Amino acid sequence: MIRSVVAFAVRRRVTVLMVALAVIAFGGVGFSRLTLDLLPDISYPSLTVQTEFPDTAPGEVENLVTRPVEEAVGVLRGLQDIHSVTRAERSEVTLQFDWGADMDNLSMEVREKLDRLTLPDETTDPVVLRYDPALDPIMRLALTGSDDMQLLRRVAEKDVKEELETLDGVAAAVIKGGEEEEIQVELDQGKLASLGITPEQVSEVLATSNINRPGGSLESTESQYLVRTLNEFDSLQEIQELAINPMGRAPVRLADVATVRWASKDREEITRVNGTESVEIAIYKEGDANTVAVADVVAEALVFIPEELPEGMEITVLFDQSRFIRTSIEEVRNxxxxxxxxxxxxLLAFLRSVRPTVVIATTIPISILATFVLMYRLDVSLNIMSLGGLTLGIGMLVDSSIVVLEAIHRRVQAGASLAAGAIEGTTEVGGAVAASVLTTVAVFFPIVFVEGIAGQLFRDQALTVTFSLLASLVVAVTVIP
Known part of the structure; x- marks a missing residue:
């Protein structure tokens, strides 16, 4: 088999050359399209269902929330372990699945089962949390330049956030810090008691007076009309003029028994930059987006966004994941x-000839570019582990070519023609070269089947070493002869 392959390569030199050039071209295209990340995609096979139950003790939360949730999600396929933590006002149920499980589909299944679950009315909707390092923000920005925290938060939400979320590759911009505005209604208990109105009645009137709901549809013989009920508050005065007592009695306005005003929500977090209070903007990328490319797009936008901000405000980059990726990738690439x-x-020092050194040296770029093609097809990103695999294998890429070229050189010196020497020499050592490469591949390739964090972390390295070695073997028995 090796003889026939080598004979074809020697007789069809133009074909082999064109195939090599095609591999180089496709490798360049594949390299330009590879996703650039710091580490391989690491996914933990666990989900956490978190439910809030205000003003309740742990025992009550466990009986009314935690146990029903465990029963509902405890029948999922691939579930290995389930454990829960119940504390005052909160229930957390953690599900552990098999490594390699499809977490996207499992997340949907968990949400479907939770949708069919009946919990007390006072609980919030259960939230399914999934830890994934790839879901961490790629950039953190700080907006500073004003002592008015409400204004700073408003500018961040209305101007900066909306501008950033329109950029390619940006999934969301999350605002933290500052003072978030809200309308507060402070009831006068004495006035309410004198009028025979309870706080619950006021709360119910406010909830039912500010709605935007679908109202079904109206159909005729020719058309269909969708109906919506729109009754949302437009101003603070409209809320103050709201009648809160039952019909048939003298009208009582909300402003008569309460103070309605713009205010700030209770602050749960404060962000500071160099001791100055600020508003933080965390930028998240889309799932398949290139971290470095998205960071570059955001950096370009940050050139002109500050020009649209109120005077004195500025945006500072606190954290940029692409910098670490660039630095790490450049170090490994160097x-x-x-x-x-x-x-x-x-090679040059030992061969003492430029021509055979150049011939053997061609193995390195061709093998690496062929590896980029396979990496692109198998969705392996360009990260420090995959580049580390190439660095690890670069010295081994020329081993096969050295052995093949030496065998050809020996045959030619013995009197054989160049074509015959290439065929006979490569055939003579082809089996040994193939065995040598495959034994090395047999060491690295099984890492792909390792489960857990180690498997996910070293999978890309094992694949790149395997691809490059197999590519060098093909080059040694085709291009070198």
Missing amino acids: ALLIGGALAILV
């Missing part, structure tokens, strides 16, 4: 280039 250069210099 190590790769230095390793390749040193390998060529060692």
Whole structure:
């Protein structure tokens, strides 16, 4: 089999050359389209269902919330373990699944079961939480320049947030800090008691007077009309003029028994930059977006966004994940280039001839570019682990070519023609070269099947080493002869 492959490569030199050029071209395209990340995609097979139950003791939360949730989600496929933590006003149920489970589908199944679950009316809707390092923000910005925290928060939400979320690759911009505005209604208990009105009645009137709900549809013989009930508050005065007592009695306005005003929500977090209070903007990328590309788009937008802000306000970049990625990738890439250069210099020192050194050196770029094609097809990102795999294998890429070229050279010196020497020499050592490469592949490739964090972390490294070694074997028995 090896003889026939080598014979074809020697007789069809133009075909082999064109295939090699095609691999180089496709490798360049694949390299340009590879996702650039710091680490491989790591997914933990766990979900947490969190439910809030205000003003309740832990025992009550456990009986009314935690146990029903456990019963509802405890029959999911692939579930390995389930445990819960119940504390005052909160229930947390954590589900552990098999490594490699499809967490997106499992998240949907959990939500479907929770939708069919009946919990006390006072509980909030259960929230399904999933820890994924890829879901961390790629950038954190700080908006500063004003002592009015309400104004700072309003500018961040209305101007900066809306501008950033229109950019390609940006999934969301989350605002933290500042003072979030709300309308507060402070009831006068004495006036309410004298009029025979309870706070619950006021709360019910406010809830039913500010609605935007679908109202069904009206159909005729020719058309169908969708009906919505719209009755939302437009101003503070409209809320103050709201009648809160039952019909048939003298009207009582909300302003008669309460103070209605703009105010700020109770603050749960404060962000500061260099001791100055600020508003933080966390930027999240879309799931399949390139972290570095999204960060570049945001950086370009940050050039002109400050021009639209009120005077004195400015945006500061607190954290940029792309900087760490660039630095790490550049360091590994430099190590790769230095390793390749040193390998060529060692070849030149021992072979003492430029021509065979150049022939063997072609193995390195062709093998690496072929690896980029396979990485792109198998959705392996360009990260420090995959580049580390290339760096690890770069010295081994020339081993097969050295052995093949030496065998060809020996045959030619013995009197064989170049074509015959190439065929006979490569055939002679082809089996040994293939066995050598495959034994090395047999060491690295099984890492792909390791489960857990280790498997996810080293999978890309194992694949790149395997791809590059197999590509170098093909180059050694086709391009080199």
